Amino acid sequence: MAEPGSNDTYHHGNLKETLMNNCLKMIEEKGVSGFTLREVARISGVSPAAPYHHFRNKTELLTAVSVMGFGMLDEAQRKASQQFDNPGDKLRSLGRSYVMFAVNHKVYFHVMFRANREPLWENEQVINAAKQALGHLENTIRELYPESEEGNDNHFKAAVLTCWSMVHGLASLWVDGPLRATEPGKLDIEELIDIILSQSMTHKNF
Amino acid sequence: MAEPGSNDTYHHGNLKETLMNNCLKMIEEKGVSGFTLREVARISGVSPAAPYHHFRNKTELLTAVSVMGFGMLDEAQRKASQQFDNPGDKLRSLGRSYVMFAVNHKVYFHVMFRANREPLWENEQVINAAKQALGHLENTIRELYPESEEGNDNHFKAAVLTCWSMVHGLASLWVDGPLRATEPGKLDIEELIDIILSQSMTHKNF
DNA sequence: AGACGTATCTTGACAATGTTAAGATTCGTT
């Protein structure tokens, strides 16, 4: 199952990338729990031990996917904030972008924030990637709450936490299932986003 | 490893309960991914096949734990709402209770909302238990947004979704790790709760 | 009390998984 461009040789060529892609594909089909290193190797046309030359273990593959996901979120947030000048508009744009990222990239979101790898948030790469992606939100809120001279940043911190919790909560409830399961009838996520944005992130507060 | 009261006989006596308890213990120590049916059986002093007489498979054990967790959340929410008469106070009490449940019962929260069992939210027991636990929040918000005659419940629904997202987001960010990982210094969850409650659930909005 | 159906537990087995060690093949550089 070598790539179209590459010769079908002993060496795969770009196995690392292929493994990550097939990992995503497999999680999409069978869920995070159904994801198996051996099958990813099989699908990638390679022996069960081959992945170990690119990732220390199964967890590290997921970690790599996670870091990549945060990179994508970072990019999405960057674009979202660039679309507006007014901080309030920026903020709402960032919120919408955050939730839509989770909705449109369920698998990434799962791997980034769930994936039941407990020591995930002790990995520096992940932490840094996450900080960077979250930076856009902080920068925007900073415009609304300029740094005070006495280092009293409570209002700023409160606003950041509130906004993050808000969008992350909606994203989680949607992606994980509870919202769709407990609410009868069809739900349109874009509507829901507008609802919480207009409820909590309007000029009343910002 | 029979219970103190029971004779050490061929039959365990209350294996189902023992398995659930040891399941929680094991997840607490090794995380959801480190949880193993065989070891739970081993710890419970029983053969690897014994659990299959009480749960159809590994997933069903987790499902049972999940349902139990929602029962506990329901109870906590009930108590929290009983402490106040004023709907606004009730609402804040419910929010605090929701987050503190997640913090104090990490394992349950994980199993209830994560646990990477994808078809979890297709289980009716789980859905019903979740609906019931969520009912307290809805009832309280209903007091603030009485049912309109034209069935236009948008304000009500918006408020429910906003509150739920808010507290669920904070709980998730705390329990899963990102908040503690990205924020430098020690964090006090009780402070954080007060922050988001005063930011979003004060009389300004309710 | 005794007999019998049922619930509960054990033993033994199977395929599948994560992971490692040892060896084979190719790449890149000198």
Place this chain on the structure above:
DNA sequence: AACGAATCTTAACATTGTCAAGATACGTCT
């Protein structure tokens, strides 16, 4: 051309989830 490093394979190991078949105890009915 040669050699070390990178990449891949084969073979093996312990462990896991799960099931079938058999053993043991419990409760109930007469």
